[in-house]
Amino acid sequence: MIAIAIVRSRDLLAVVMLTGIYGLLSASFFVVLDAVDVAFTEASVGAGISGLLMLSAITMTGRKEAPRRHKPFLALFVVLVTGGMLIYGTMDMPYFGAVDAPVHQHVAPRYIHESMQEVGVPNIVTAVLGSYRAFDTLGEVAVIFTAGIGVLSLLSLPRRRKKYQTDEATEEQMHERHMVLRIVSKALIPFILLFALYVQFHGDFGPGGGFQAGVIFAAAIILYTMLFGLDTAKRVFNPALIQILAAVGLLLYACVGVVSMLNGANFLDYNALAEDAVAGQHLGILLIELGVGITVAAVMLSIFFNFEGRRQAQLHNAKQKGEQDVSRTL
């Protein structure tokens, strides 16, 4: 229902809100399916940060969708065929939760029974993502890093250091108005940050890990930026530093791999990191999760800062243009 509402609605702000609800609903859906880690990710990404980023995009583009000129029948046809194919594909699938389904028979038993001895991490999902299939996770971090650079290369403004003084004055004013919001969030932000750190380092034992932690951490700072203005936030988090941090996170992850290679084992083989294999695994997972967290948080922040910076520049230009127009008419 919500998906249909998203497609039908012409009000982009409503669409973003609905997407958030959609994210939250699918998160609860994953919880019902016992996939807590996935649910956590979906909740923080689908219902959290992606909504924030879309909102900041909307502030630049305007709220209404442009009216369409043609009816996309071809697209409808393609969608119908795809949907039909998907349903056709499900017909021979093993029943959900069936014990004899191949998914539960082949690779999974070893993950479930032996990961405790081999990796020593109670959360199996972390063991699989962090150790058995660590290279995939490295790839994912690289994907996020790539996305970050991609956005930077599109949005980054030519470097000119000029303060928008008039803007700052108006921003101050605007922020004065949201007194309640400011005080409440000021009280909340430390807890959000603390929670992010908890998620970061508790990923071995419960649901959580670098991805979620990074996103939550970034969300807290974005909240701060929205209420206190970009310039205040930039004084704390230097954008150049954030870009470097994004690179550092990815490098940290990869360096763990290189170190294990130098210790004579294969790339990302944590057993070689310490005398004791399980201790090595612990150390490896801790370090790579830290790398993941740093990169994710830094990339999210730099994307947001760029959006905001762009918006302020746009406002500034618009105002300048308006002043020019006024002076011309005078």
Add this chain to the structure above:
Amino acid sequence: MLAHLPVLQVVLPLMAAPLCWFLNRSKLVWIFALIVSAATCVNSILLLMEVMKSGTIIYELGGWEAPWGIEYRIDKLNAFLLLIISTIGTVVLFAANTSIQKELDEDRHTLFYSLYLLSLTGMFGIVATGDAFNVFVFLEISSLSAYALIALGRDRRALWAAYQYLIMGTIGATFILIGIGMLYQMTGTLNMSDLATRLVDVGHTRTVFAAFAFLIVGICLKLALFPLHLWLPNAYAYAPSIVTAFLAATATKVAVYLLIRFTFTVFGISFSFTTLPLQSILMVLGLVGVFAASITAIYQQNVKHILAYSSIAQVGYMIIGYSINTSTGVMASLLHLFNHALMKGALFLALGAVMYRIGSVQLSQFQGLGRQMPLTMSAIVIGGLSLIGVPLTVGFVSKWYLLIASVEAGMWPVAVLILLGSLLAIVYIWRIVETAYFKPPLPGREAVKEAPWTFLGPIWALVIANIYFGIDTRLSVQVAQAASQSLFGINP
């Protein structure tokens, strides 16, 4: 270190990409990126030699054995592809410093090299891995960086082209992911060779059939096979010249590799070619693609568009070779992969040189360039001859094997159509040559100087390779033959 070659191929550019940010001086970053990609090139040569000598190399990432962990499995096919990508990547990068000086803003240079290295990483990762999901992860790296690279183009239309590519590419990637997900559901494994053995039992189910269909359609979107090619011409035309040269020579090749890998290794020949009338569908699409794209190319005014459509036609040839479904056919296809990378690398780099000197690649602007930029233009002529398939160039070699393959399989009409398609190539190449050599220089334009040596070096390196491998076919034919024979399970 020798044992780590497979993973170094991917990890080197992956680590170099973030390191670029610490250098932050255009020239320095360029030298650094060049060194790294040259290192991957050496690495891939070593790998190929190793594979040709002692067979498939398996590398377990994280030290976990295959179905549980991820493994890199380098056989002759991957090693060949790695060599093509890394060589072209390095040669093209050589001209990058000069080219982007004119085409990009100063503060985006670092980002450009970073994205370029990530793009390389993605392609290496796709080719080297033996794990189906790992393919998807690296596919995302290579596609995201490709979108961003294309969007860097100065022309405003580059943004729109990149957006189109983004939408189409994402649909393709999602289809591939759905396919992989369904396969995992039916087999419980993501490892390719493990999938191959376990798919035999469940091959008849509708889920596997649907997975196969999703994978093929998704890959064909990436491949720009006719009628799914609509994203390609604009993306190539409005991207920065270096990006065009790099992507045109490598990106579609990786998709062809995926098609071959999934149909031959994962699903197996008998499944792939019996469940769907894949052979005839792809054959027809390939042939129609050759003709439709070649004819469209004839009517283009922008030379980059002409060559982009010609790329779609060349993809058609590769698909024809593939769908003949004999060892010779696939070998012709692989040869064309190698040869097309050489031709298009040279041609698009030469266009980059023209762009550098006159700031446009409209056909009308080419008037009189034959005299003014003799070395660049003669490179375009030789590249064009190779594209047509004139003897003594690489284009001839691959078309020759393609003809042999189709005649061997008794497909005479196909052979005739391939020859007719080559005639169309003569027409569009001739239009460029005619304008450049037989029309007077544009009035009112100052004399154009020859391109700088940083362009001429890589261009002519590729042109000479075009001729060299057209005469001495030992290396390319031998490797392509060995690779295709191993796919068909023939031991030479």
